[in-house]
Amino acid sequence: MSTDHPVDKPAVEFSIHSLDMDDHHSVTVPSTRPCRHARSSVNFNTLGLEWSNVNYKVATEHKGVRRRATEFKTILHNVSGSVIPGEMVAIMGSSGAGKSTLLNALSGRLTTGKLDGQIQFVGRKRDPSTFKKQAAYVEQDDIMYPQLTVRETIAYAAKLRLPKNEYSASDKAAKVDRILDALRLTGVADTYIGDAMIRGVSGGERKRTAIGVELVTDPEFMFLDEATSGLDSNSAYHVCDVVKEAGRYRNMGVLMTIHQPSAKILGLFDKIILLSKGQLVYYGPVSMALDYFGSQGYHCGQYENPADFYLDLMTIDSTTEESVAQSHARVDQLVKIFKHYSAQHPELCLRAPRRPVTMAAFQECQEAPSSTTSSPPTESDTDTTYLSSPPNPIQPAKSPIDTEPLVATNKPTGWALPWIFEFGVLLDRCWKAQLRNKFYIVANVAQYTIMTLLMGFTFFQIDYSQSSIQNRLGMLFFLPIGLIFGISMPLLGIFSLERNIMLRERSAGSYRVTAFYLAKFLTELPLTILTAGVYVTGVYFLTHLQYEVGKFFIYLGVQTLGVVVAVSMGLAIGATFETLQVAQIIAPLLITLFFLYAGNLVNTDDVTPVLSWLRFISPIKYCYQALAINEFSGLTFICAHEDTSTCFKTGEAVLNNYALDSLAIKTCAALLVAIGVAFHACIYASLRWKSKPRYLWI
Numbered sequence: 001m002s003t004d005h006p007v008d009k010p011a012v013e014f015s016i017h018s019l020d021m022d023d024h025h026s027v028t029v030p031s032t033r034p035c036r037h038a039r040s041s042v043n044f045n046t047l048g049l050e051w052s053n054v055n056y057k058v059a060t061e062h063k064g065v066r067r068r069a070t071e072f073k074t075i076l077h078n079v080s081g082s083v084i085p086g087e088m089v090a091i092m093g094s095s096g097a098g099k100s101t102l103l104n105a106l107s108g109r110l111t112t113g114k115l116d117g118q119i120q121f122v123g124r125k126r127d128p129s130t131f132k133k134q135a136a137y138v139e140q141d142d143i144m145y146p147q148l149t150v151r152e153t154i155a156y157a158a159k160l161r162l163p164k165n166e167y168s169a170s171d172k173a174a175k176v177d178r179i180l181d182a183l184r185l186t187g188v189a190d191t192y193i194g195d196a197m198i199r200g201v202s203g204g205e206r207k208r209t210a211i212g213v214e215l216v217t218d219p220e221f222m223f224l225d226e227a228t229s230g231l232d233s234n235s236a237y238h239v240c241d242v243v244k245e246a247g248r249y250r251n252m253g254v255l256m257t258i259h260q261p262s263a264k265i266l267g268l269f270d271k272i273i274l275l276s277k278g279q280l281v282y283y284g285p286v287s288m289a290l291d292y293f294g295s296q297g298y299h300c301g302q303y304e305n306p307a308d309f310y311l312d313l314m315t316i317d318s319t320t321e322e323s324v325a326q327s328h329a330r331v332d333q334l335v336k337i338f339k340h341y342s343a344q345h346p347e348l349c350l351r352a353p354r355r356p357v358t359m360a361a362f363q364e365c366q367e368a369p370s371s372t373t374s375s376p377p378t379e380s381d382t383d384t385t386y387l388s389s390p391p392n393p394i395q396p397a398k399s400p401i402d403t404e405p406l407v408a409t410n411k412p413t414g415w416a417l418p419w420i421f422e423f424g425v426l427l428d429r430c431w432k433a434q435l436r437n438k439f440y441i442v443a444n445v446a447q448y449t450i451m452t453l454l455m456g457f458t459f460f461q462i463d464y465s466q467s468s469i470q471n472r473l474g475m476l477f478f479l480p481i482g483l484i485f486g487i488s489m490p491l492l493g494i495f496s497l498e499r500n501i502m503l504r505e506r507s508a509g510s511y512r513v514t515a516f517y518l519a520k521f522l523t524e525l526p527l528t529i530l531t532a533g534v535y536v537t538g539v540y541f542l543t544h545l546q547y548e549v550g551k552f553f554i555y556l557g558v559q560t561l562g563v564v565v566a567v568s569m570g571l572a573i574g575a576t577f578e579t580l581q582v583a584q585i586i587a588p589l590l591i592t593l594f595f596l597y598a599g600n601l602v603n604t605d606d607v608t609p610v611l612s613w614l615r616f617i618s619p620i621k622y623c624y625q626a627l628a629i630n631e632f633s634g635l636t637f638i639c640a641h642e643d644t645s646t647c648f649k650t651g652e653a654v655l656n657n658y659a660l661d662s663l664a665i666k667t668c669a670a671l672l673v674a675i676g677v678a679f680h681a682c683i684y685a686s687l688r689w690k691s692k693p694r695y696l697w698i
């Protein structure tokens, strides 16, 4: 444990947590040493997550009559709260209330805007390098490999994220079994995750798998964004129930945003945060919320779901101008009342003992079983009446998931595995997913079979007449274009999913970018080289290019380089552009530029210098030129008439006439390699930049 941990030092001040900086009450405790947080208005004395006066603003542009004006929109206003270990807290509110924004602010996922206030975890400011390992985040979209089973999905997470020197393969497998058991997934452990093409697990099972993936690292805290959206009420209940159980057994704090939970689900939460227009309407124990609103004159109907009641209170009714004004007034009133109420009842927001945490207390926490850290306070612990009823009954540590006590650990910031092991696991996972992607394989084989037949019979057995020159050139020009289109376009769709999986996994610090993209690149190559190889070989023999062993292998070598560049280009576009739609617009545009400047359609010497440089970066040009030199050199053509000045007698004459002999085959190959390397640099830079955004951190 770090010696500069704030809780190591005797606190000089502690204060009752309230909603406004001004509203706190502090009690001074004698101390010989200053505390780092002595000046803080908030006493961050729990081992959970606490936040105080969190404000978040974004700049918005308004088009005025003459010019644009930048305004700041406040999305979160002075939001405070806490989640202690073992507690499950819901953030509720109508659409646009700021639920996701609050979750993202607390989990450290906001990238734009201005965030201020205080956020602390286990009693100190969150450390960006350790927090992502301490706190898991389950996203709303469960992006996982559809071709992997539930067990494999969690097992790969365990292989990638659990340190090799601490867990043997059998430890990891046992842990996966325990997680499957705890999340009630054992029955579907060997079912595929699935997607529109593959029948897979249900929505609830999928969500529980996503939670299982995050549980492998024994997080100290879990954020869940809209964990129940799209699920029927029974599945939604199961998801919340297993999370609650996992949180309680593991002593892990849980904070989730949720839309309209059923009364049964609402009852699972310890506390709720009700937000409207980014402001607190209520924050405190679920069990007190109805009484609180009742005491303010808002009564929930006997048969009404309390969650619906709260949402109705907080929602702006946009039916008529009058209803809008009325609901705004009601929300403003509710916000005001709660602000006042919470200032008078600061204990509403508290669950942890309000005593200064000293080194001794902290050590006591660490040494005690997990239940100690979050057991409800006794009268002697606190001078406030606990409004939470019943108190959170933390179970003794007989966790089906894990039995390690959870206290202020400092998870290592380094990688769990050495690079080569990471690469091995990722290669294995990519390879498995690809081999099971039957539709992709069948579509690939079908594509190249059709192209082989089409090209082979369009240019079938080309002879040596003068007209064959155009056919040869046309065929050799089309081969690299067909390959680049046929390879890079389908890759965009596949890579878009995998890139998102990588972004999720990288945000939890699972592995390095290089290990991921090299594994992906090397997985794509064998199938692509094999199918494209069969295609170009078929075309070679059907069209009767020069039957010479050396020339055949040069032809294959150049085409293979073309395939590698096409795969790299597909990955580079997929990595660079945020959405699949944009990538699918950019890719054909780039390919069109490449073939326009490949030297067959346009005399690039006549093109404006502003654009003519494009010929130097066209991989199609170098492929085409190398193939043309290989094929035409040594060929002789038949002149049908006596006047030989208007016909080409040799292949060299053709190459010279079309300026295809400006570079040697070796040079073309080297330039293709250089373009491939440039695409890889682009993949690396894009993935790295995207997976390491600059988060707002307070």
Ligand SMILES: Nc1ncnc2c1ncn2[C@@H]1O[C@H](COP(=O)(O)OP(=O)(O)OP(=O)(O)O)[C@@H](O)[C@H]1O
Binding pocket: 058, 060, 073, 075, 093, 094, 095, 096, 097, 098, 099, 100, 101, 102, 112, 113
């Ligand atoms: N970066 C941003 N720029 C401009 N407006 C933003 C930004 N982020 C959030 N908002 C606005 O802030 C408000 C709250 O957004 P948020 O996504 O947190 O709402 P929410 O309660 O999660 O809604 P939903 O349940 O519909 O997802 C919305 O009106 C949203 O448009």
